[in-house]
Amino acid sequence: MSTQNHRLNIWQRLHIDLPLLFGILALMGFGLFVIYSAGGEDLALMERQLVRMGLSLVIMFIVAQINPEVLRRWAFPIYLAGIVLLLGVHFFGEINKGAQRWLNLGFMEFQPSELIKLAFPITMAWYISKFPLPPKKRYLAGAGVLLLIPTLLIAKQPDLGTSILVAASGIFVLFLSGMSWAIVGTFIGGVLAMLPVLWFFLMHDYQRTRVLTLLDPEKDPLGAGYHIIQSKIAIGSGGMWGKGWLDGTQSQLEFLPERHTDFIFAVIGEEFGLIGSLLLLAIYLYVIGRGLVIASRAQTSFARLLAGSITLTFFVYIFVNIGMVSGLLPVVGVPLPLISYGGTSMLTLMTGFGILMSIHTHRRFIDR
Amino acid sequence: MHDHAAEASLFKRRALFTFACVVILLGILLTNLYHLQILSYTDYETRSNDNRIRVVPVAPSRGLIFDRHGKLLAENQPFFSLELIPEKVKDVPAVLAELSTLIPLSADEQEDFQKSLKYHRRFKPLTLKNRLSESEVALFSVNRHRFPGISVVAGLKRHYPYNGMMTHALGYVGRINDRDRAALQRNDLWKNYAATKDIGKQGIEKFYENLLHGQPGHLEEEVNNRGRTIRTLKSVPPVPGQDIYLTLDLKLQEKAVELLNGRRGSVVAIDPRDGGILAMVSSPTYDPNLFVHGISSKAYNELLNSRSRPLINRATQGQYAPASTVKPHLALLGLEEKTITAKTRVWDPGFWQIPGVERKYRDWKRWGHGWVDVNSALIGSCDTYFYELAYKTGVDKIANFMQPFGFGERTGIDIFEESAGIMPSKDWKRMRYNQPWYIGDTISVGIGQGYWTTTPIQLANAAAIMANKGKRFVPHLLKSIKDSTAKINSPVDEMAPIELKNPKNWEIINNAMRDTAHKKRFKDATYSAAMKTGTAQVISVAADAKYDADTIDEHLRDNALVIAYAPFENPKIVLAVVLENAGWGGANAGPVARALLDEYMLRDSWESIQ
Incomplete structure (x- = not known):
């Protein structure tokens, strides 16, 4: 059998995996929504984030065109x-x-x-x-x-x-x-x-302090413990339904530090409550699931291992960030993927998703 | 080499395993979120509100003080100060320099301000200058566009429009100090003073602090992490303090101050029908307004160290030998005890001797009064008559009889500054000096001298009881309290009356006092009055020495006293006047009493005022 016999739709020709893209865009949309609130309704900030999103989507698209064989070499x-x-x-x-x-x-x-x-x-x-x-x-x-x-x-x-x-x-x-x-x-x-x-x-000393602070944040509530305490207050006071978009007092009144970057999850917890957090985790789980499906369907061990690793690393971001913001893990500088304001991690992550799409759309449809 | 199918299925198993792990780990995150957002929600919600809500207390405005006719005696005056919000002023020194061309700001003031600026929050207004004059306020208002970040702020300060005229009755307010705070905390009132700066320190202002202060309100403000106010969430207005009306009669008080004219002394006037104090003057006085804005230590030391002791309330704290002003009460005792009768006559040769003792107790009249009975003894203030009376009665009987007239005890007037005076007795002397009582001590008490001291308010009160024929009230300054709608009269504190064995004795004494008044001082008065004068020795004069006012130090001259009331039939006003070192009571205190009774009795609108 040859590839010519196989009908390719427009997305496959573009090397785009629609289910994955849908998940990514959902996260980006969610992120923009939250950054508008967390950034104090700063339109310039929004604009920069939008530009980054656009740019990283383009990078993802370009990377998706590269055959995994090239990457391997x-x-x-x-x-x-x-x-x-x-x-x-x-x-x-x-x-x-x-x-x-x-x-x-x-x-x-x-x-x-x-x-x-x-x-x-x-x-x-x-x-x-x-x-x-x-x-x-x-x-x-x-x-x-x-x-x-x-x-x-x-x-x-x-x-x-x-x-x-x-x-x-x-x-x-x-x-x-x-x-x-x-x-x-x-x-x-x-x-x-x-x-x-x-x-x-x-x-380093500061790293040890972070771990100790995690165990007992109230020991130094205005110093090392401040981030974690304020973040937990933000999340906890969100309750089931949250205080509402733009109405989170912890974030709007600036009690919450780093609220549009590493601690943005606390804003989600405060303004959208447990329901909002649940929704975000559901989208993440969906993206991870799709990544693992892509990995499982890949035709070479190299592609499988690479796709699996990229997907699971994505999960590590999520777990470390949310664990840190909600007081389960020490403070470690890991952003909430595709939500936090900032460009570097987004470019890296989207390149990874580009690789996932490349792996999925460069299959040769041959029976081994 | 590679077994693709096996590798693919191995991968699938591992991928499935990791997916399961992912689900479990997300489950852990969710459990934690459930714990934070559902189980601990109330706790975190409270902490979030504690973060953002600041409660700002708002001080109530202090109740006003009026005289009995509604004349304002203590008011709250707006005062203006300049405030600067540091973050809105870029170059503070330059702005201050420019401002000082409009409003005088000394180099020291500017420097002090810049110093305090360092320890101040950037967005909180800081007082630049206090007590702006009206013209300064106007000048600044016209030019305010030149000074963004600087504004005129109005506040309220106590003001006493009559200055020193009744300082000792009204008292004053001043900054709350550590002692005031400790007292408020003891009484669990400190929470009411969160926004209050001043508190009653003396007189009525202190005694009725609880009525005058009111209840504070508060604002609930939403603040950000730097404490800046974002908006006001809730406002509970303060409840202003209650306005109070005093029994004081401004015109009478004014007249008394005018008559004393700065001399050392005191006037107390009481309405005998209810114990209300019509006038209470202690002279010399001082301006209570000085204390409201914080008196300079120089000015305070001057007041404190002045020989004429202006800070003391002579009306309630000045302790004077009552001298002959208590002869009516002593005579009453004699009649009650039947030591004397209305007809008892005594020969006064100008001196009196304890039987069998050589020493002579001199009468003020060197040549004597001749034959005197109780009436003429009171009119002429015959000492000899009362030496004998006291000798026959004994000091303990005198002390027991005088006690219900209020001698030797605080009257209970509604200010805290009051002394008890001394009503001596054998027990008292043993306790006080650990000495036995001598007969000679009794003789001195018989003419209101010796150990016996009274305050002017006690004298006035005892005179009122005499005029009232035994009816007694606690002297007081508070007449009524203004509620939101009506004036509520404060209850009159009437005490059990003094019952005489023979009530006719009241008449005998009061008649003698009337005769005293109309013989000379009130001879031409169009109303009836009663009086008794007194001249108290400040030093004892040796038996044969001659007292000469002109050659003696002013501070050692006699005190002049008088008690008086009018009208005789139905007394409406009772007076006690004490003039320190003024000499003869009749000649010096008498005219003051006459002028005051004239002022009160001869008012055109007297009835309408009542």
Whole structure:
């Protein structure tokens, strides 16, 4: 059978997956709605966010045109370039808010960790899918090296949020590849054993404070605990139905910090209540489900692993952000995907969705 | 090499597993949200409201004070101050410099202001200058477009239009200090004063603070995280303090002040029919308005250290030997105890001796009054008659008899500044000095001297009881309280009357007082009156020395006293006048009493006023 026999509709020709696009647009629409309120009805702010959304949709569309085979071939060189750039940041980067994340390229500032976020799962999928699955133990050492280098470089910046996301994307590839449960168990045990090391040797003071604050935010209600307390008050006072759009007192009267960026979920909780939160989680679940369906239908192991990893990383964003804003997890700089105001993460995420669409629409419809 | 089908199915299993994990983790998030938004909703809602709602107390306006005829004695005057909102003024020094061309602002004032600016919230108005004059307000208003962020703000301050005329009765208000706050907290009233700046410090203002103050209102304001007011959610207006009417008669008070003319002394006038105080003067006085705006320490020290003691309320705190003004009461005692009768006659050679003792107690008249009975003894104020009377009666009987007339006890007037005076007795002397009582002490008490001291209000009150033939009231200043609609008379505090064994004795004494008045001082009066004068020694004069007012230090000269009432048949006003170191009572205090009774009795519209 050949592809010519198969009728392609207009969306497939454009390499767009309509169900996924629908979910993405729903989230973006929801986001705009909330940012209008959280940003104090600032139209200029809305305009910038709209431009970013448009731009990232275009990027997604362009990426969707690229055959996954191309990505597979270029994955490792891009990864290496990313590592070099991370080292560049380490030695020449700009310090911003106490963290060294930015590389000044002269014409623009650039966060190499965002590039790694994309390149790393591709590399991992490329590396693992070279071997028959489930992977043999001896290949895992290489995977471990691939994973540790960027994770540690980013954690050192320090950018705990991104390093968690990067590590997670690699681990997802390994897990989905069918790594034996024994290894999974060993790994989890290892991570738990590493926690004290992490606490005493690797974490910065401010990170330790964040963890302690999570356990008892009332200890320092005007200092470290302020974010979490105000955020929980916002969410809790929203109740079942919320205070109504533009009527959230915590956000409108500026008690809530970072309300249109990392803490935007608190605005949703306050203004739309449990019902609004439930609606948002439902859309997210739908997008994740669609991503996993795309992954399952992919025809190569590389595509499956990559699609699965991208989708699950998307979930990590959601879980870490909402967990942090509602007081379950320490404060880590992870935005609420496709809702929070800000461009970098949106571009990265939409590139990922572009890859998902590419994977889904470049199938060759052949029976193996 | 690759088993595609196996790899695909392995992936599907793993993908399904991870999806299940995703659902479980989202479930954990939702459980947490349910906990926050449903189970703890009330708690978080309260905390959210605590964040955003600020309750701002609003001070009630203080009740006004009127005299008995509705003349305003204490009012609330608008005063204007300049306020600046820091965030609306870019260059404060430049603006202040420009402003000072219109309204005088000294370099010190400007510097002080800029200092306090540092510790002030940017959006909260800060007072730039207090007590603007009307012309300054006008000048600023015309030019206000030049000064964005600066505005004139009106407030209310207590003002006493008659200045020092009745300071000691009215008292004054002043800034609430730590002691006031502690007292309010003790009485659980502090919450009512959240927005109040001033409180009654003395006199009526202090005694009736609870009536005058009122209930505060409040505004519920929505604020943002920096405390800026966004809007007012709710407004509960304050309940103003109650207006009160005093028993004081402004014209009589005015006349008394004029008659004292700054001399040290006191006048108390009481309406014997209900105990209402018609006039209460303590002289010299001071301007209570000084205290309202915060008196300078220099001015305060001057008042405090002045030899004439203006801060003391002589009417209620000044303790004077009553001298001959209590002879009517002593005579009444003699009649009641049958120590004397109306006809008892005594020979006065100009002195009196305790039987068997050499020492002579001199009469004020060196050559003596000759034969005197009770009537002529009162008219002539014969000391010898009363030496003998006191000697025969004994001090404890005197003290017991005088107590219901209010001697030696606070009258209970409705101001806090009051002294009890001293009604001496054997027990008293033992307690006070740990000394036995000597006969000579009794002799001095017999002419209202020695240990016996009274306040002018006590004298007036005792005179009123005499004029009333035993009917007694607690002297008071509050006449009525204005409710939202009507004036409600405050209840008159009548005490059990003094019952004599022989009520005719009242007449004998009062008749003698009438005769005293009409013999000389009220000879030409068109109304009937009664009086008794007194001259109190401030120093004791040796038995044979001659008292010469001209050669003696002013502060050691005799105090002049008088009690008087009118009309005789149906008394409407009773007076006590004390002039410190003025000399003879009859000659110095007498004219004051006459002029005051004239003022009160001879008013054209006397009936219409009543």
